[in-house]
Amino acid sequence: MTPTAELEIFARVVSAGSLSAAGREMGLSPAVVSKRLRKLEDRLGTRLLQRTTRQIALTEAGQGFHERVVAILAAVEEAESFVSRRSAQARGTLKISAPTSFGRMHVAPHLTAFMEAHPDLSINLALSDEFVDIVADGFDLAIRIAELPDSSLVARRLADVERLLVAAPDYLAKHGEPKSVDDLAQHLCLPPHNGELWRLEGPDGAAVSLRPDGPLSTNSSEVLREAVIAGTGIALRSTWDIGSELARGELVHVLPDWRASRHIGLHAVYPSRRFLPVKVRLFIDYLADLYGPEPYWDHPRNSEYSTAAE
Template sequence: MMKLDGVAAFFATVEAGSISAASRRLGLAKSVVSERLAELERTLGATLIQRSTRKLTLTNSGQTFLPRAQRLLREAEEASAELAASSGKLAGPLRLSAPVGFGILHLTPALTSFLRGHPEIEVSLELDDSFVDAATGGFDAVLRHGAIGDGRLIARRLATSRRLLVAAPEYLERAGRPASLAELEYHAGILYANRAGDWRFGGPSGWTVVRPRASLRVNNGLVMRDAAAAGLGIALLPTFFVHDAIANGSLVEIDCGVQAEGAELFLTYPRDHGATAKIRALAESLRTSFGDPPYWERPPRADLLEVVRAGAS
């Protein structure tokens, strides 16, 4: 009979790249992990991992078994979580991925609130500005800003965000303030490297695309914000990156008479993962923390604005 701890040892070894690393991840002795792997292979009647002094290599049988092992472990975790939820307690691991900038600015305090309410949940959070495939990346859920368009995924909407054209007062004094989309093309743009760099604006006749000259391309929104505040050019950024900077005057919103394409925040997870109790609870907690409308879309209170300006001076 196949034992789940052997499956866990196999999967951890493949993910970690070695039995030693897997033993550290599992908190077990290396000999225990090796024995569990060997017992699993005896039970299955097949060699899953080819061992050598330099590296481990999956055999054909191991490659065939790997996705099934992942599914078995995920279903065991889900079953445990559902049983815990039925008793009023959520527990166990929850692997998350999110963009770097949003994670630093907004996700940490929201996760703190979530974990205070569910102290038995163990969150592993990886911040990554590259595209993370929620269906195959090994995460329970991935937070995304923007359209999903993937039939393999379920997406739970968390919040909305506008995108605003912003620049430093110093830049606008030097280069002039654009009053139309046509004038934008003659300005220096700070562009997001992981997209084509196009700026899209909606109007009565449909979408208009603007392609400014790039003074900087970078794959991180916080760097874009800081580059704009330093006077390098104009950036098109979500309000969750710039609401504080606009409040304290280090960035100024530019109005060209049209609205930039907006976006929404989603918590996404594989369709075959199932709507686990932990993911549902996380989505509801994040919605509550961000608010409706989210706090980055609300005008700053006058008293707080005075405090921010006083600190900036």
């Protein structure tokens, strides 16, 4: 077995989370996988993985080694694609992380078309509202909705994210409609699932930060979505999340002169490397064409969004 093959086994074990899972993906027995890992560690003279009966974890040396192995394997894949004229084809498994609600509503419905266009590709989509460690967890890319700080990762902005204050007509009929930001203190507001402040931008660039207070707290963005539609209170929601409800009048845009920070965007994030694997590049291009520059969820009356997302 070549050194590159050993590196691939190591990377696959980290990605799969266990020797047996990696073996199934590669058509190898757990014993063979374990033997190849021991051979690699013996050759390097250091332990890369801490193994127990239930899980594996990267050692400090293994963490740094894994980051470099991912880059090496990506470069090898790119070189092979160039030589064999496979640059327009995607093969293998594409492992993606995405936020739970966005992934369900705006990634999952579009996977079939992408896989049909690339029949040699399979997709592993993991949904989570936590920011995963892309490198350590073996993801090819992550979809993130955030104002991204500087990091060792590469990010491509796929679309702007518009977030509005909204409430159900029933709520406004009972409690009235706020006329100013100060009025929000007298209303039932639904705090974000991540506990962050509401940072709002108003006319002439005015900016305020406030901590919403209301009867419901939850760690689920989807619970908050259902609560605001049911009339529980006022919430700050993205148009990708509630565009259809706004178009149908099930939600009302309140304080229309105020919006959330415009620095937050929808990004595809992937490990920093010189050679981007074909499968990653093609999928990012696919999402960019699908979402931007004017996302379909901002125009639900003119798209299939309303029916596709429900």
